[in-house]
Amino acid sequence: MTFSKTTFSVFFFVALLFLALTVVLKQWHFGVRETFGDAAAPDGLTPVRNRLLQQLEERQQELEQLCISSDNVPTTLGFMDPRTPETEIGCEELSGVNAVDFLGSGYTKTVLKAALPEGLFVALKSVNHQGTDMRLCMEDFKDHQSCHELVSFKLRKEIVLLQRLQHPNIIKFKGQCQDSALVGGITAVLEQGMPLQMIQLLQSPWEERFRVCLGLVRLLQYLSSSPLGSVALLDFQPRQFVMVSGELKLTDLDDASIEEARCEEDSDCLLQFPLRNFTFRCSSSRICEGLNEMRNLYNAYRYFFTYLLPHQAPPVLKPLVEKIMNSTGDLKQSINKTLVDFEEVLHVYKSGLHLENVPPLITKDYAVLKGMRSVGNMEYRCWPSYNEQGCVLSVHSAREAALICSSHPQCTSFSLSNERTWTGRLLASFRSGFSHLVPDVNSAVYMRRVKASGAVL
Known part of the structure; x- marks a missing residue:
């Protein structure tokens, strides 16, 4: 058998690369794995590997910042099955779990409906190995284990947020398990919800549609001044929510942000939407204060209020509903005042004041x-x-x-x-x-x- 010059060059390069990979070591600060590279850069790592390490470092810093921002800092960032009275499902309880249904998947995560041995149904979130995030990472870095670690940070972030943000309109976090056999393998255990079906919701009675909008406003009011500060839902879509016993609940928080935008002048505090833009004031502390709140509120208007509130509202409530639509569509008032308006609608509706013109006999x-x-x-x-x-x-x-x-x-x-x-x-x-x-x-x-x-x- 003969080898061409090209074949020999490829073979020689592979041999050199293998030798370099066995010599150069770099210990990652967040795990027990070793990262290898060639001698193309002063630190012994290729530009691609450096980029991967930088992304992992940024994700780790984001997690640490979330923990620092909380009054209840966990004892470890390893997420190795912490137990609290509210989240007591761990690896041991999941050992006998049976997956009974596929609930959905996205760019990052897969969600399964599972039955625990005692008959409790829960939702299990884990990394989606066939998802877009994993695929793009593999195209860039061609390292399955490293990509799994990188992609899993979104799920880790979501776990941190679910542990710290407690509200009736946020899905309940029931526990977690990190599989020690796979570095970065982690499963979040959540209360089971049903994916939000907007078409079905549009056909439901007005009272049920109002309930969804009211729950959303109560949630956004909480997020505007949460224990972590003002939280923005950067990927605000109906698919980020589920329904639990008729109540709307936020279930995806991996794209949430707890930082308000920094600014030098008012033009830096710009909110851009497909049909409208809004500019707010840059505060003396050089922060666009309230920008997260307004972003959430306008997204609630364009994705929920527009479709669910006005249609078939009781006649006496229509002026109150129109007031809500005008104020949120133009971002004229805060989430606190918007919640006051919603509570007024609820009061009138429950008290029967909307029947004042109905003949008593x-x-x-x-x-x-x-x-x-x-x-x-x-x-x-x-x-x-x-x-x-x-x-x-x-x-x-x-x-x-x-x-x-x-x-x-x-x-x-x-x-x-x-x-x-x-x-x-x-x-x-x-x-x-x-x-x-x-x-x-x-x-x-x-x-x-x-x-x-x-x-x-």
């Missing part, structure tokens, strides 16, 4: 059968309904239900039970008829009275 047109429930129902559909197969709506009282039934030509009766929505309002079921009644102490049936001619009043 409207229920006189209905015969009431308390302690009864209708069966053999002849239901009709209305939109938006809490029941896709019928017409089930939220009402403040029998008076509002009577008003709704009177406005539906096909409605001949409605029933009320003790079932309530998150606001405490009653659920009313509207029907076009029924065959007979049965006793039910928790229910009441309201039947529209008929004229002598037999026509419904």
Whole structure:
């Protein structure tokens, strides 16, 4: 067999490279691995390897800064299965876990639904080895172990943030496990949520859409002055949220920032969006104070409020809703004042003040059968309904239900039970008829009275 000059040159280069890799050592400060390189640079590392080390160093510094910013600094940055009363699921509990469903994946992470031995369902987040971040890293550095370490920093950052940011609209952090067999391998254990489906949410009753927006505003108010300072959600998208028992919860925090932009003049405090730009004042301390808060608020407006708030809002609430839309769309006021406006809408809606123009004697047109429930129902559909197969709506009282039934030509009766929505309002079921009644102490049936001619009043 003969070798060409090109083949020999390649072989000679590979041999030299192998010799260099076995001689040059660099201990990384965050792990127990060794990094090798050729002699192309004074420090013995290639430019590509130096770039990789620099990125790893930056990620580590970001994690350390997060811990310094917290009043409750952990005892270690190794994330080796710390336990608290709230986060007591660790490697031992996960040893018998069974993955039962795939919930989703992104550039960095994969999320699985898992069943713990005691029957508790949780979400498990881990590094997505086929994700975009891993692929791009491998293209640049061609080092699987190093890339896994680099990509895993996003998940580590998210764990730190979830441990320190406690709010009803942030997903609950239940524990973690670092697999010692794989450097950088780490799994976060979270409460299980369902991915936010905007199309489905758009078809839901206004009360449920308002609940999502209210929860979001409460979350942003908390983030504006969190224990870590003002937190900006740099990748603000509906996909960063999940639904848990009807409540909106933030689940992705790896792109969050706790630093306000620094500035020399007002023009440095610029917020740019596809359709609008906003400029704010540079403070005397040379920081764009409030920029994180305003960024979050406008993103809430363009991704959530615009689609969920105005449509089908109760008539008396529309002026209040329009005020919210105008103030957030133009960033005229702070998140604190925006939350006050949302709480006012909630108060009016729960108290029944929006029914002040409804005739008080409207229920006189209905015969009431308390302690009864209708069966053999002849239901009709209305939109938006809490029941896709019928017409089930939220009402403040029998008076509002009577008003709704009177406005539906096909409605001949409605029933009320003790079932309530998150606001405490009653659920009313509207029907076009029924065959007979049965006793039910928790229910009441309201039947529209008929004229002598037999026509419904």
